Amino acid sequence: MHAPPSSLRSIALLVGASISFALLDSIAKHLSQTHNPMLVAWARYVFHVAVMAAVYLPRMGRTLVRTRRPMLQCLRGACLGISSVCFFSGVALMPQAEATAIMSIAPILVTVGAVLWLGERAPRGTWWSLAASFAGVLLIVRPGGALFGWPALLPLGAAVFVMGYQLLTRMLTGVDNGLATLFIGALVAAALLTVLAPARWQMPHDGVQAALFVLTGVVGAFGHLLLVRAYEHGSAAALAPFSYTHPAAAVVFGLLFFGQFPDAVSMAGIALIVVTGVVMAASGRLPARPIEE
Template sequence: MVASQRAVPLRLHGALLFLTALLLFAALDATAKYLSAFLAVPLLVWARYLVHLLIMLVAVAPSMGRRIIATERPWLMGLRGLTLVAVTLLGQLALKSMPLAETTALIFVAPLLVALLAAPLLGEQVRLRTWLATVAGFAGVLLIARPGGSLAGAGVFYALGAALSYAAYQILTRKLAATEHPMRLLFYTALLGTLAMSPALPLHWHGAWPTPGQVLLIVSLGVYGGVGHFLLIRAFRETPASLLAPLVYSQLLWATLLGWLVFDQFPDAPAMAGMLVIGASGLSLAIGSRR
């Protein structure tokens, strides 16, 4: 009984950490969308991972030493890191031409894709609930990216590409989580993101330096990403993933609010309906998995 009572504050604390991380991710997206009007997206992605890497080198690497890079599965670690780079790059390209809320909703198709891909890649059973939720989720996509709507076709393509990459990232994370230290997973994403995007510097930087205000915002991208992922790790240590999964769709609320406050963009009725359908479909899968 006492242990159960102690678990309740821990679970609540984990949930608060999780919600804070999602707010940071929404803030990262909003900041990247704002900066993309002034700077090339590949430069922003490179800076985001570089700052994240520096944080890891200063705050984590000294205590872990070689353990932060020692892995028996380097190819899977590398592939996982590159899929997250693809998520960031494609997601920010989508944000450059589309509203924040709609872009976030389209990327949140990823859990539905994970549920389908888990059967051939992880050997998990795909139930009828999964098929129904997936069909409903893609119906929500059609409501958001409907023919004749105001969204840019290229932006929709980038967002769905980010969703597919995010699904691959989540599946690879499942494969690696049992054998890899969480901080090692976090370090590899920062390292590979920096290395992968460094060749883009001479192609997209033409010598114009950002203003001091823009520099602060660029640094904040890495802070949002690094701190957000760290809070996720802490949240999952204190609260079962099955309890946290339904909360992930609160990021849609943050994205909608920030899109309205910062960019004066609010989804129209069909897009809002599509976002609700995608959110409900994902919640159905999360609650079903918890049961």
């Protein structure tokens, strides 16, 4: 039986979004070699807001910034901004593939968090999947390995803040317009980082770097727009396994742009995290939405 065209289109859109996020991570890694990661995250959200405003503000007007739960929206946006700072700081200090794989445990953390704080029932396999994911992390940052050290805590911290962001997203579902939630989150992250980033301000070294700063926001916003379109055409539960294209693309981009490829043990850890996530997602036990950056 062939998949209907709408399903294939939604899968293609989600894969495109995941590849866009991996490309964003590569750009952020490159820029973070010469600029503070907080400044890179600031540019990512400022230009993201600009793109979304240009696309949606003319037709949505004030609806794009209207919310019934402003405190939850602000907290969600803060989690989003902090998660990006943590991840960009981590990916600046370690290979992209490994950093992305560590952050990819976030959906399983969301499931656990929903059980602990939202009172949801634990889906079958939650605890073994959490254990398997952390086993994958330990294979990546194993004692004696090249990545053993504090930098590995940064993408792990990013995963924790992504968990908070996703749990708050659940609490806002059905309360505010979905696009408004997406826009307000980026707007709050941009505002927070606008306060914090000036202390670490560095001008781009040349026009290419300036263009890359702008591109962080453009690529990030493009990825989000693809996500929105994907979920307009397809079932969220059916799409969830394909969000793990992101760590696969991170391996390719890490090799292509930085000449970095995981060793055999790290690759086993990455595979364990991804396979665990895909199995849980395919069985409908993980959040249907992928990690949003």
